[in-house]
Amino acid sequence: MYKHILIPIDGSNLSAMAVEQGLALAKQVGARVTFMMVIEPFHILTADSDQLGSTRDVYEAHAHSVAAGHLASAAEKARALGVDCVTLQVDANEAYRAIIDTAGAKGCDLIAMASHGRRGIDALLLGSVTTKVLTHSKVPVLVYR
Numbered sequence: 717m718y719k720h721i722l723i724p725i726d727g728s729n730l731s732a733m734a735v736e737q738g739l740a741l742a743k744q745v746g747a748r749v750t751f752m753m754v755i756e757p758f759h760i761l762t763a764d765s766d767q768l769g770s771t772r773d774v775y776e777a778h779a780h781s782v783a784a785g786h787l788a789s790a791a792e793k794a795r796a797l798g799v800d801c802v803t804l805q806v807d808a809n810e811a812y813r814a815i816i817d818t819a820g821a822k823g824c825d826l827i828a829m830a831s832h833g834r835r836g837i838d839a840l841l842l843g844s845v846t847t848k849v850l851t852h853s854k855v856p857v858l859v860y861r
Contacts, residue, residue: 717745722824722855724752724815724845727786730830734860735790738828739797741858748800750822751790753783754811780805812848819855828858 723738725731735751742749756779758772787803794801808814819827831846850857 718742718747718826720822720824721747721749721826721828722752722815722819722822723749723790724754724811724818724827724829725786725790726753726830727782728830730860731786734828734830735793737860738858739794739799741828742794742799743797747826748802749794750802750804750818750824751787751794752804752806752815752818753787754814755779755783755805755807756811757807757809810848811845812852815845815849816853816855819853824855826856826858827853828860831859831861 718741721738721742723735725735739749741747755776758775783805787805791801791803804818806814806818815827815829818824827849829846829849831844846857846859850859
C-alpha cells in the first residue's frame with residue numbers, strides 16, 4: 717500500500733496525535749516514515765511570540781533546538797514501534813511548499829498530517845498549512861482531525 721510516509725509536525729497536541737496515528741498506519745502497512753518540522757525564518761515584523769523578543773541568532777538557535785526536541789520525541793516513538801524513520805528540519809517561508817517539496821524529494825507516497833497550521837486572523841488572511849497542502853499536493857494527503 718504505502719511505503720514511505722511523510723509526517724510533518726509542529727509541536728502541537730494535534731501534531732502529536734498525527735505522529736501516533738501516522739506511526740500506527742506505518743507499522744500496519746510496513747512503511748518507513750520521515751518526520752519533518754518546518755522552521756519559519758526570523759521576521760522583523762511578526763506576531764509570533766517566539767520572535768518578538770529575540771534577535772535573529774537567538775530565535776534561530778531556539779527554533780532549531782525546539783524542533784530537534786520534537787523530532788527526537790517522534791523518532792523515539794517510531795523506534796519503540798519498530799518503524800524505520802528519519803527526521804528533517806527545513807527552513808522555509810512557506811510551510812506548505814516545504815512539505816510538498818520534501819514529499820517529492822524524498823519519494824514519499826503519502827503525507828499524513830494534523831489539521832493544524834495558521835489559526836485565527838492568520839488563517840483567514842493566509843490560509844491554513846493543511847488546506848494549502850491538500851490543494852497543491854500531487855501526493856495523497858491523510859488529515860488527522
